[in-house]
Structures are given as structure tokens and as C-alpha cells.
Amino acid sequence: MVKRIDLIATKLKELGEFNKEGVSASYIAEELNLNRANVSNDLNKLVNDGKAIKTKGKPTLFIPVLEENVVSEVSTINKFSELNPSLYSAIEQAKAAILYPPNGMNMLLLGETGVGKSTFASLIHRYAIEMKINNLEGPFITFNCADYANNPQLLLGQLFGVKKGAYTGAEADKVGLLEKAEGGILFLDEVHRLPAEGQEMFFTFMDKGVYRRLGETESERHGNVLIITATTEDPNTTLLKTFTRRIPMVITIPTLRARGMEERFNLIKQFMMEESGRLGQSIKVSINSIKAFLFYDCENNVGQLRADIQLACAKAYADFLSNRKDEIKISSLDLPSYIREGLYKEIEHRKLWTKLIDINKRYCIFNKDEQGVIFEERTNDENIYEMLDLRTRELKREGINGIELEAEIERDIGDYFKKYMNDFNDKVDVTNIKNIVEDDVMKVIEEVIMFCEEELGIKLDKKIYYGLAVHISNSIDRMRRNRKIINPKLNSIREEYEKEFNVALDALKIIDIKLDIDMPIDEAGFITMFLSYNYENIKNKQNDVRVIIIAHGVSTATSMADAVNSLLGTKNVIGINAPIEEKPKNILEKTKEYIREHEIKSDILFLVDMGSLTTFGKEIENLFNVKTRTIPLASTLHALEATRKSMIGYSLDEIYRETLEVNNLYDNDILDYEPEEEERKLAIVTVCTTGEGGAKTMKCLLEEKLTFDKNLMEIVPLNFIGKENIYERIEKLKRKYSLVCFAGPFELDVNYPQFMLDDIMEGTCINDIQKLIDVEKTYIKMEETLERQLKNIDGAMVLKDIKKFNINITEALDVNISTNILIGITFHIACMIDRLKEKVIIDEFEGKEDYIKDNFNLYRIVKNACASLNTKYSIIISDDEICCLMNFFNNKI
Structure with a gap:
């Protein structure tokens, strides 16, 4: 039987030949006589699979992608990352290590037995081949150090090779695995079983690329091999520090327990498809068996899960060969008792299970194809009553009775109708809203929205439709709980948007009559905001921060300002000289006159050198009603940092705080505003209108769908009151949190x-939000690696500074840098600073002068960003090093 999605894909290709601009879901639905919502859903699946393209704007159109023109750019490791999101940080670290110039970075994999360290290492090798990394496309050689742990001499001979006569029994020269891995990767598993002598031989090879076979003394052999090591033990207690220092990239592979049920489900599918490929036939697995594999206690991680699945498949295959079964089929009764225990935990995970496979599925059929998973449903002649009968017997067989059984069946009925009855709804597809809004309320909301659209002659954008629906629902809920709704901007909204406000008042009457409640006029103000902002972003009316330097001397301030303006290509910084013989009062009057003459209305950051100049800011603030901050003992470096931040668009307080961090020479007692020094939590900001209902809805949705550590990150609601102060609220949040992203009904x-x-x-x-969280988590995980690797500086401290460096560069260039490149930059800078603290001589950058000349703007930005690192760590980052750093960013601009 042809699947519906295949019919839709065929029709899309057919219509696409004559409609080059695209075809709508409604048109295809009419052509095939199918439900529009179902067609839209399948078209979006085709988009996700790369078989169609979705256009922006209204109406949404779909364009077929011709398979012969498609070139897959998704690497194996990226596909693996999508199916295993908990390994995102580990994968990004590995990618960064492989791409690190010139020949990659040696790695140490940490993790319990069975977590998949060997599989991960082979995946890294495949990535190197796909990326065509020079000198890493050779063989992938695996060696388990535990195999020869009782005979160190034989172990070292296996790895490095043996010269004839090196020891008794060495009757011929023998090539070692290191030599066989030339131009590729050598993976050393259980590396803690490698003796100290072997570790010393390896760190010599990792340092200089040279080694000797056992028994060789006169000549050295040269090799180019990337070393990946793995251990289940604590490397601090089992490996030499001189060895671990040569392995800068330490990657932790999480346990199966920590990887989440969806990932475990993906692993089960993967292993089942692999077994199908080995057997050359499809494998049919009951849903109960899948449940058991998904929830049983698998103490030895992924390795045990794979072995248990292989055992079940082998038994099913034996039954098939002996004619006890007419197909390769696994049922829960065939499984060992310790795996069947997982069935009794299914209720604990019911919400997740329903998300993976609904109750109407009976079997999973696996074949070796990558897309070869078919969920076999109940036959068409089964109705809901037959389904419930089967479900009841299934639950009783699992020992579930009484009230617990009734509750399960009640949920199943709800699931059945929620899943299938909505398919008959031909109205606007609001299924997702209906999951969180009561039916009677939703009907009223739909009536209100339809009324507003007709009265204003507009069609609400989908995001406004969703936002308004959720907002009205929460407002109604507040009134039912006798909670007040107050809109402090009601009068200004009514005056600015008179037409929309009158329509909103009539909309309130519909709600009052239909639901028998008395909505306050303040609610009309909120509804007006939704209606007036349709198709319009909320703009931040923000003035640039002006930087004014006041310093003693005939031309000190103006010279400093000229230097900064010239270097940064701006006129944003102003210099006001204060000759030694001139009274401070006259300098203050000169400053006031400049502000009046140039009609400066924006915030001002004063950079002053000493004395009474530090008090000017408060007087200017009171006289001109502008916000000021003052930094004393200012230098050219301070002026550069402050001006650069003002050019990017930072707020006054952000510029103030970050300019202060140029160095730590100042006593906070002389500052007029004390910056926060404590580590800030990460935050996702949810923007809503009432400050409670909508934000609570979004917070629950995000907490349900995202994976994050609540000790490191929060989801913070932001009360949306009006255009004028939304950005002031954001500024306050930025002082307390490191913001990750925003979520809400408006841009x-x-x-x-x-x-x-x-x-x-x-x-x-x-997935996009999760990746942002995972990037931040990757930075946190890098701290452990840096603490191990660095000898002269604190890993946690330098990581914080390098992160700011990365942010400064990407903001100045207005580019997005991939996580693996950011990791590469971070390790490069950390190691560079560590080397410079040791006074190690840096290699010259070939063609430096021409490279700087051809990329002067990038050179200026990177050099400027390096200034704070020079000051804090008392180093000088040479132009040679700056050119190396420029290489990381050069292909992004």
C-alpha cells in the first residue's frame, strides 16, 4: 500500500514542474482529496528530510527538490549528533580537535565501560576522511593496552615495533602498530594499562613526531599519527602528568543513564537495523519488547544494550530457522526476565513513551535501510473498543489492576481521540494551541480573532495568532481566579492605537457574553498591542553612548581621542583637554558648553585621569537629565575598549562594566558604580504581556522539551508592558544573567x-535552542580540559576571558562562528598565553606584512580584542600570533 507521504511527494514533483514558485498545501489537498492539515504535516516532513523547500511569507509554498541535484553535505558525525544530542559537546570537541591545524589534536576519551568510546573514536576517524583532512585519511588502528598488560615488553613491541635481536625470541624485525597507522589514527583503549615507559615513549612521539623500535639505538623513525586514547579510570591517578599534558583535548562520553530515553530509542533502532543487515532480512519487534529495551536497567551501558539486542535477534532467528515462527519476530515473552522488568516501569515514563510511539502501534519492523523502520498499526477493521479490549488484557498481564488500570484506560481513550479525531478538523490548524487551552475557551478565542481580523481588514500572522490565543486564555484564567489585570500604559495605548483599541473593546464584550465573566478595560490594552504589532517588530529606540575623555595636559585628552578614532575609524570619542593651570570649574563649564553645542541627548561615559574630574559626571547628569558613568585613571586602552563597545551598540552599564575589566588595578571604593563580580547564570528569556500566564505557558513548554541543568540556567519571564521600557528591563536582566536567547510572540x-x-x-x-544551550555547556566542559593542560595560568579564569574575546570578535565582525571553530580558537589562545608566560619563542608567520595589509580591518579588530589579554596576563601577543588568530576568522567574513 502506497503511503500518504509518498503520494504527496509525487504530486508535489508533478505540480512543481509547472509551478516553479511553489505549491500550497491546500492546493495539493484538493488535488488528492486529502485533509489539508495532514498534507501540511507531511510536506513539513519532506522539508525536514531535504526533499522539499518551504518558502517564507503568506501563503506558504512548497518546492520539490530533485534528487539528482541533491548533494548530501551532512557528515556522518553530524547525523550521529542529531540522534545523540547528549553527545553534542563531545562531538564538537572532537571536530575541533580533528580540524585543529596543522595535523589535529591528540585526544583522551573518558567514560565508563560500555559507553561507546571505541565507536566514538572510529566516528572521529570517519569524520577526518569525510572532511579530507591531510595526514588523517590513513588507516584507523585499534589496540587494547589491557591485552598485553602482563607483558610490558611485548606490549611496547606491538605498539612501536621490534628490531631483530632486541630480546630473546625477537628473530626478525617487526613493524609496530604506530608505523602501520602512518597518516591515520591510532586508538589506544584502556590506556591506563600502558606502562610508564610506554607513556614516556608516546609523549616523545607526540612532542617531536619521532620514535624508535625496541632495540633501536642509533636511528630515529619519523611518523605522523594522531593519537586517541581512552580510559575508564581517573587519569590524574593512573597516567603520568607528562603524558596527559601532551593530550590537550579531554572528552567525556556520558553513560547510557545520562543520555535520555529518546537517545536510547534511537540506539535501539540503530542496533536493530544493524542486525537486520547482518541477517539480510527484516526483524519484527513487538512494541512491548521495545518498551522493555527502553526502560530496563542496563548497567553496562551501550555495550550491554547492543549485546542484549543481538542475543534477542539471534534467538528470534533460530526460531525462524527451526520453523517455530514464520518470520524473525521478537516478543516480550522471548526476552530474559531482567529485560522484561522494563515493562513495569513504562507507566513512570508514559508521557515520553506516548511521544515516541502512540498506543495504536503494535510492531516495529526493522530492515537494514537507514529509513527502514516501519511502525505497523492495528488493522483498519479494529475500532476503539477492540483497541481498548486488547489494551486492558495487556495491562492486566503486566499486573496492573483496579484504580491504576482505570486511570491507564482513561488516558488511552484521551490519547486515541487526541491523536486521530483532530484529523477531521478542516478549520485553522490550532491543534498545538488546543493542547493547552480548554475547548470552550478556544472556541471563544477563535471567534474573537475572526472578529478582529474582519473589523480591521487584516489577516493575523501565525505567530500573532498563537500569541494572542495563549494570552487571552491566560487572561481568562486570571479572572476566574480573581487575579487583577493591570495595564499601566493603557492611556498611551488608547491614544496611539485608537482604531485597534476600539476593536479590542468590542472583543472583550464577546468574551464577557460567551463566558459570563467581566474582563477589565486594561485587557483591551493588551489585545490592542497584539493587533497593532501584527507584521511589525518592536524597535529599540536607543541612542548611541558617547565617550568623553577629560585629562590633564595641554593636548592629552584630544591626542588620546584622535588615536582611538583613527584606529577604530570613528568619531564617537571626544577629547576635552584640562591644562594643569586651568581651574576645574572652567573645565566643567567647557564640558557643559560642548554638550549644549552638540545637543548630546545620549548616555555618556566619562574617562578621566584624576582629581576633581571624577565628580563631573554627577553634575552633568543632574543638569542635562542624561545618564552618566565615570571611570577614573583612564588610559588609551580603556578608551579603545569603551569606544569599540559603543560602536557595537552596548548599553552604558555594559560598556562601563567591561571597560573596567581591562585590568584590576582599581579600588572599587573610588568607583561610582560597582560591577557584579559573581558568576552569572545562563537564562532564556520568555516575553509575555501579563508577566505571568503567557510566560508560565512558554516556560513549561521549554522545560518539557529542552535538556539543561537548572543549576546553570533558568528560564526567566519578562513582563512586556510597553515599547518604552522593555529594553530597560532587558538591561537589568543582563546584569544578573548571561542571556542565551529570547522566546515570545513578538520580535x-x-x-x-x-x-x-x-x-x-x-x-x-x-533543536536550535538546544544547540545554543549545548554551546554554553561545551564551554563549561572545556574548563576541566584547560585545568589539566595549562601550567602557568588558571584554566577557569582564562576560559572566561577567551569567551569574552570570542564574543567581542564575532560581534565586531557580525558573524556566527561554529562551535568546533570556537573550541579550536579557545584552545589555541589558552595554549598561546601559557606559552607566552613561559617566554617560549613563537614561530614567525610567513608573509605577515602582506597578510595584515590585505586584511587590515580584521587585523585591527583582533589586535584590539587582544589588548585586554595583554594587560591582564602581562604578555605581548605579537603580530605573528595575531595573524594566526586571524586565520580562524578569515573565512567567515
């Missing part, structure tokens, strides 16, 4: 990733 004028409410509810942006 804001902020320099952070933003995700719309409708995309969150439909789940289309969850």
Missing part, C-alpha cells in the same frame, strides 16, 4: 537569537 530589537511562540509550540525551533 524585539536585541542582538540575541529569538524564537517565536508558534515555532516553540510546534517544536520546530527546539
Whole structure:
């Protein structure tokens, strides 16, 4: 039987030949006589699979992708990452290590027995081949050091080779695995079993690329091999420090327990398909068996899961060969008792299970194809009553009775109708909203939205539709709980958007009559905001921060300002000289006159050198009603940092705080504003109107769908009151948190990733948000590696400074840098600073002068960003090193 999605794909190709601009879901639905919502759903699946393209704008159109023109750019490791999101940080670290110039970076994999360290290492090798990395496309050689742990001499001979006569029994020259791995990767498993002598031989090879076979004394052999090691033990107690220092990239592979049920489900599918490939036939697995594999206690991690699945498949294959079964089929009764225990935990994970496979599925059929998983449903002649009968017997067989049984069956009925009855709804597809809004309320909301659209002659954008629906639902809930709704901007909204406000008042009457509640007029103000912002972003009306330098001397301030303006190509910094003989009062009057003459209305950062000049800011603030901050003992470096931040668009307080961090020479008692020094938590900001209902809805949705450590990150609601103060609230949040992204019904004028409410509810942006979280988690994991590797500086401290360096560069260039490149930059800078602290001579960058000349703007930005590192760590980052850093960014601009 042809699947519906295949019919839709064929029709899309057929229509696409005549409609080059695309075809709508409604048109295809009419052509095939199918439900529009189902067609839309399948078209979006085709988009996700790379078989169609979705256009922006209204109406949404779909364009077929011709398979012969498609070139897959998704690497094996990226596909693996999508199926195993908990390994995202580990994979990004590995990619960074492989891509690290010139020949990659040696790695140490940490993890319990069975977590998949060997598989991960082979995946790294495949990635090197796919990326065509020079000198890493050779063989992948695996060696388990535990195999020869009782005979160290034989172990070293296996690895490095043996010269004839080296020891008794060495009757001929023997090539070692290191030599066989030339131009590729040597993977050393259980490396803690490698004797100290072997570790010393390896760190010599990793340092200089030279080694000797056992028994060789006169000549050295040269090799180019990337070393990947793995251990289940604590490397601090089992490996020499001189050995671990040569392995800068330490990657932790999480246990199966820590990897989440969806990942475990993906592993089960992968292993089943692999066994199908070995057997050359499909394998049919009951849903109960899948449940058992998904939830049983698998103490020895992925290795045990794979072995248990192989054992079950072998037994099923034996039954098939002996004619006890007419197909290769696994049922829960065939499984060992310790695996069947997983069935009794299914209720604990019911919500997740329903997300993976609904109750109407009976079997999974696996074949060796990558897409070869078919969920076999109940036959068409089964109705809900037959389904419930089967389900009841299934639950009783698992020992579930009484109230617990009734509750399960009640949920199953709800699941059945929720899943299938919605398919008959031909109205606007609001299924996702209906999951969180009561039916009677939803009907009223739909009526209100339809009324507003007709009265205003507009069609609400989907994100506004979603946002308004959720907002009205929460407002109604507040009134039912006798909670007040107050809109402090009501009068200004009513005056600015008179037409929309009058329509909103009539909309309130519909709600009052239909639901018998009395909505306050303040609610009309909120509804007006949704209606007036349709198709319009909320812009941040923000003035640039002006930087004014006041310093003693005939031309000190103006010279400093000229130097900064010249270097940064701006006129944003102003210099006001204060000759020694001139009274401070006259200098203050000169400053006031300059502000009046140039009609400066923006915030001002004063950089002063000493004395009474530090008090000017408060007087200027009171006289001109502008916000000021003052930094004393200012230098050219301070002026550079402050001006650069003002050019990017930072707020006054952000510029103030970060300029202060140029060095730590100042006593906070002389500062007019004390910056926060404590580590800030990460935060996702949810923007809503009431400050409670909508934010609570989004927070619950995000907490349900995202994986994050609540000790490191929070989801913070932001009360949206009006255009004028939303950005002031954001500034306050930025002082307390490191913001990751924003989520809400409106787009804001902020320099952070933003995700719309409708995309969150439909789940289309969850992976993007998760990646942002994982990037931050990757930085945290890098701290451990840096602490191991660095000898002269503190790993945690330098990581914080390098992260700021990365942010400064990417903001100045206005580019996004991939995680693996950021990791590479981070390790490069950390090791560079560590070397410079030891006064190690840096190699010259070939063609340095021409490279700087051809990329002067990038050179200026990187050199400027390096200034704070020079000051803090008392080093000088040479132009040779700056050119090396420029290489990381050069292909991004």
C-alpha cells in the first residue's frame, strides 16, 4: 500500500514542474482529496528530510527538490549528533580537535565501560576522511593496552615495533602498530594499562613526531599519527602528568543513564537495523519488547544494550530457522526476565513513551535501510473498543489492576481521540494551541480573532495568532481566579492605537457574553498591542553612548581621542583637554558648553585621569537629565575598549562594566558604580504581556522539551508592558544573567537569537535552542580540559576571558562562528598565553606584512580584542600570533 507521504511527494514533483514558485498545501489537498492539515504535516516532513523547500511569507509554498541535484553535505558525525544530542559537546570537541591545524589534536576519551568510546573514536576517524583532512585519511588502528598488560615488553613491541635481536625470541624485525597507522589514527583503549615507559615513549612521539623500535639505538623513525586514547579510570591517578599534558583535548562520553530515553530509542533502532543487515532480512519487534529495551536497567551501558539486542535477534532467528515462527519476530515473552522488568516501569515514563510511539502501534519492523523502520498499526477493521479490549488484557498481564488500570484506560481513550479525531478538523490548524487551552475557551478565542481580523481588514500572522490565543486564555484564567489585570500604559495605548483599541473593546464584550465573566478595560490594552504589532517588530529606540575623555595636559585628552578614532575609524570619542593651570570649574563649564553645542541627548561615559574630574559626571547628569558613568585613571586602552563597545551598540552599564575589566588595578571604593563580580547564570528569556500566564505557558513548554541543568540556567519571564521600557528591563536582566536567547510572540530589537511562540509550540525551533544551550555547556566542559593542560595560568579564569574575546570578535565582525571553530580558537589562545608566560619563542608567520595589509580591518579588530589579554596576563601577543588568530576568522567574513 502506497503511503500518504509518498503520494504527496509525487504530486508535489508533478505540480512543481509547472509551478516553479511553489505549491500550497491546500492546493495539493484538493488535488488528492486529502485533509489539508495532514498534507501540511507531511510536506513539513519532506522539508525536514531535504526533499522539499518551504518558502517564507503568506501563503506558504512548497518546492520539490530533485534528487539528482541533491548533494548530501551532512557528515556522518553530524547525523550521529542529531540522534545523540547528549553527545553534542563531545562531538564538537572532537571536530575541533580533528580540524585543529596543522595535523589535529591528540585526544583522551573518558567514560565508563560500555559507553561507546571505541565507536566514538572510529566516528572521529570517519569524520577526518569525510572532511579530507591531510595526514588523517590513513588507516584507523585499534589496540587494547589491557591485552598485553602482563607483558610490558611485548606490549611496547606491538605498539612501536621490534628490531631483530632486541630480546630473546625477537628473530626478525617487526613493524609496530604506530608505523602501520602512518597518516591515520591510532586508538589506544584502556590506556591506563600502558606502562610508564610506554607513556614516556608516546609523549616523545607526540612532542617531536619521532620514535624508535625496541632495540633501536642509533636511528630515529619519523611518523605522523594522531593519537586517541581512552580510559575508564581517573587519569590524574593512573597516567603520568607528562603524558596527559601532551593530550590537550579531554572528552567525556556520558553513560547510557545520562543520555535520555529518546537517545536510547534511537540506539535501539540503530542496533536493530544493524542486525537486520547482518541477517539480510527484516526483524519484527513487538512494541512491548521495545518498551522493555527502553526502560530496563542496563548497567553496562551501550555495550550491554547492543549485546542484549543481538542475543534477542539471534534467538528470534533460530526460531525462524527451526520453523517455530514464520518470520524473525521478537516478543516480550522471548526476552530474559531482567529485560522484561522494563515493562513495569513504562507507566513512570508514559508521557515520553506516548511521544515516541502512540498506543495504536503494535510492531516495529526493522530492515537494514537507514529509513527502514516501519511502525505497523492495528488493522483498519479494529475500532476503539477492540483497541481498548486488547489494551486492558495487556495491562492486566503486566499486573496492573483496579484504580491504576482505570486511570491507564482513561488516558488511552484521551490519547486515541487526541491523536486521530483532530484529523477531521478542516478549520485553522490550532491543534498545538488546543493542547493547552480548554475547548470552550478556544472556541471563544477563535471567534474573537475572526472578529478582529474582519473589523480591521487584516489577516493575523501565525505567530500573532498563537500569541494572542495563549494570552487571552491566560487572561481568562486570571479572572476566574480573581487575579487583577493591570495595564499601566493603557492611556498611551488608547491614544496611539485608537482604531485597534476600539476593536479590542468590542472583543472583550464577546468574551464577557460567551463566558459570563467581566474582563477589565486594561485587557483591551493588551489585545490592542497584539493587533497593532501584527507584521511589525518592536524597535529599540536607543541612542548611541558617547565617550568623553577629560585629562590633564595641554593636548592629552584630544591626542588620546584622535588615536582611538583613527584606529577604530570613528568619531564617537571626544577629547576635552584640562591644562594643569586651568581651574576645574572652567573645565566643567567647557564640558557643559560642548554638550549644549552638540545637543548630546545620549548616555555618556566619562574617562578621566584624576582629581576633581571624577565628580563631573554627577553634575552633568543632574543638569542635562542624561545618564552618566565615570571611570577614573583612564588610559588609551580603556578608551579603545569603551569606544569599540559603543560602536557595537552596548548599553552604558555594559560598556562601563567591561571597560573596567581591562585590568584590576582599581579600588572599587573610588568607583561610582560597582560591577557584579559573581558568576552569572545562563537564562532564556520568555516575553509575555501579563508577566505571568503567557510566560508560565512558554516556560513549561521549554522545560518539557529542552535538556539543561537548572543549576546553570533558568528560564526567566519578562513582563512586556510597553515599547518604552522593555529594553530597560532587558538591561537589568543582563546584569544578573548571561542571556542565551529570547522566546515570545513578538520580535524585539536585541542582538540575541529569538524564537517565536508558534515555532516553540510546534517544536520546530527546539533543536536550535538546544544547540545554543549545548554551546554554553561545551564551554563549561572545556574548563576541566584547560585545568589539566595549562601550567602557568588558571584554566577557569582564562576560559572566561577567551569567551569574552570570542564574543567581542564575532560581534565586531557580525558573524556566527561554529562551535568546533570556537573550541579550536579557545584552545589555541589558552595554549598561546601559557606559552607566552613561559617566554617560549613563537614561530614567525610567513608573509605577515602582506597578510595584515590585505586584511587590515580584521587585523585591527583582533589586535584590539587582544589588548585586554595583554594587560591582564602581562604578555605581548605579537603580530605573528595575531595573524594566526586571524586565520580562524578569515573565512567567515
